[in-house]
Amino acid sequence: MSDKKRGFPKFVKIILLVVFVIGITVGYIGYSAFLGPSVTSKESYLYVHSEDNYHDVLEELEEKGIVKNIRFFDYVARVMDYPTAVKPGRYKLSEGLSNRRLIGNLRGGYQEAVKFRFENIRLKENFAGLLGKNFEADSLTFLEILDNEDVSEKYGFTEDNFFSMFIPNTYEIYWNTSPDKIVARFHDEYIKFWNAERKEKAAALNLTPQEVSVLASIVKGEALHKDEMPKIAGLYLNRLKRGILLQADPTVIFAQNDFTIRRVLNRHLTIDNPYNTYRFKGLPPGPIMLPSIAAIDAVLNYAKHDYIYMCAKDDFSGYHNFAVTQAEHLVNARKFQRALDARNIKK
Template identity: 70%
Template sequence: MENQNHPQTKKRSKIWIPVVIVIFAIASAAAWIGYLAVLAPTIQTDAEYFYVHSDDSYDDVLGRIKDENIVRHYWLFERMAKAMDLSENINPGRYRLESGMNNRRFIGNLRGGYQEAVKFRFQNLRLKENFAGLLGQTFEADSAEFAQLLQDTAVATKYGFTSDNVFSMFIPNTYEIYWNTKPEEIFARFHTEYNNFWNADRKAKADALNMTTQEVSSLAAIVKGEAMHVDEMPKIAGLYINRLKRGILLQADPTVIFANNDFTIRRVLNRHLTIDNPYNTYRYKGLPPGPIMMPSIASIDAVLNYDKHDYIYMCAKDDFSGYHLFAKTMADHLVNARKFQRALDERNIKR
């Protein structure tokens, strides 16, 4: 039997120990690098989302990931991207970035197009350009593309509207839509939601008023412009419906402000009433050609479920509470109007 304490055996042992240590160190380093490349949290930015544009190239995307310091150890991310064939499968979209996300998951999301939809909410919009601006801020397409669609008569006709009343197609609500969805597809989605909103019950109520759904929205926009409080909307709607039924000019101040295109007006004066514009309901009988602002769901339902009464006049209360005083006769209305005019004068509100 060979002697374990032989000098040559001891010498070989001394040689192998460093070799084993080196191999172990290399294996440990490789394992650590593999962990960093695949499993370790990699997101280091405070940004909530990473956007891949429809016209971005693979180099564009990797360049921004590097320049914006999205990931730790970019060189490892780049190698993982190559290993996972990201260049062949990258998808545009809006991708959520989470602190615990690793390279494999981040790259997998980009490859699979696993983006997070935008929760798009809108309300209280006055003009088409306001809506186009909001859409452009929220989605990949810019506001000019949305503005062009909103002004396009052919697009309005396609969905059963005119260029004047197409604004009524957009029902204020919260919608989940992917960031890179094309403007035409977004409009189609809004039209689908419009049809869903105008269910059989609402359509039946519009028919009972002898109004189209677009006309209901036009009246609802006036109600929305007049009312500061939702609980007063049905009463205001009832007043304007009384005027329509009797063939009386609506004489709605918000339409005059819209016709003058001056939304700084706080006090409608006689000079404002003279403008020759179809939206000026002091000069033109009936409803205006389209909504003067985007009506809310509450204002639409207020028209459809209006209060039945005999009022045909109203005036803002002189306590500036946002509520109104209603009257059945011109004499009573003038009393209310003088109270409000005095209150305006006391506060030096001249326009």
Template identity: 55%
Template structure:
């Protein structure tokens, strides 16, 4: 009887020990599981993870490993496989937060919950400059963007030519995703262009016998001429007077654009001989495209120009950035002579 009790007690102890061992094992498993999924793993070494279009999981894993984005790459890889992220890779720019768990990190990547970039641009003179600037903000390179800008067939579908397509890009601040394609960028910019050109603005353009594109081309000249925004409406009115009279615009910024020498401060007679449709000293009317990206202020200044009889202007001799305006050649020559003397006094020859 005593032996049976001892044997029974031993069995109970064994069962209790076994249960405790199972509980401890399950506890350890739960802890390991928790740490692999929910424990902090993202480091503070990088602010963003960039996943390029067409990247595979192996590409992403290599970037994460090489840039030290997570502290434990083994648990990340294990979690990624178990969460089936290996087949759900999405390109983008992902904001990292120190201490993010594998689960939260992978869910963000798999859902494509990327942080948008802010694209703000203005006063960019050339298409090449625009393409280069934008390519620093989004994934496509400048060549891919420029190829569309220079594609006659592509820009034609939006109603532009390769000369005037630059008028479509309205200076502003835009939110878009880093992996936005050049084609989607165009659609976004065109949508904003269409939004800007309301029926009211189109009507005001028609009243001065200009299309929206022509307004922007003239605005680019006004913008290049004006150092101060408050003078833009007067300059716009002057050029509209010249267009109405059939006079050549004779704008120095158009000659500088034709020469592609933006270091010029003083346009000389030899510069006026450049053969180019942008040389408004040689050809009447508007040039085929803008000489810079016109600001919205400049566009509005053309639409809301200041009426006057001015047909001549010259930079003031005080170098204030303002202009001396004239209604006749005699007064203009006096103003021009004063400015030329001021240039000579400062030894500005080019």
């Protein structure tokens, strides 16, 4: 039988088979390393800090089990020259994402912004804590800025009313944005919020935007229902115009720095504190909480009436009884006091 009829020698077939297997293996490894699903479902985001280097990123990926095979990731990262192009940020992780796509996002700095929403913030410390929880810088760094008189003056505020610059809303900000730039962003939004129309309404009340926010913080502290805010705002504006003490219970609670108080007593009213509107005329020096947009607009679009007294309703609905005269008010106050006694609310 001729060599042609006998076909390839056995050793050639073996070599071809080995080459084929090696080719398949190399192709599979290459596919798995570059294009195959790599990211697991263990984490939603990868946080790369400003001071992190490639080793730190690799360690984070391995410790948290973010990728299936850390060696594959390392190989692809070096091929794509990622170790020299580490960029800080908050990167969205999707299960099944390939190393090539993940590294492309990391290398390009294609991070996802934080949707930062805040409302019902009472103190600067609370706000600093929320900022520290959502962004790279810690809460102490943010608090130092919020308490910095030079920073507040830079933006046209006092140290006391600087807190009113932060308008409660939803903001999209990158996680690793510096605290100074985050504050600057809030100032930009404050300028946009206080448009010509709002400024004109504030001027018509003989109030600055900062003073409107301080009054709005009191309205927010009093009102459990948005639909009552304009009426409450009208009451306090009546008192301001007449030079009557505001006598707002939320300011007394703020002055006491005891937010567990449910029943303001006579002993609370004697505290010598500029936020105690039972002792000091006019508006306090700063907001007692961050006023909501609804509260600010309630002041600017206040309900016109003659009420100068109000007291919480005795049905604990969160609404108030309003009065023009002190005699009417005392009747309402006694009803509420009896209701508090019935529920054994003594303080």
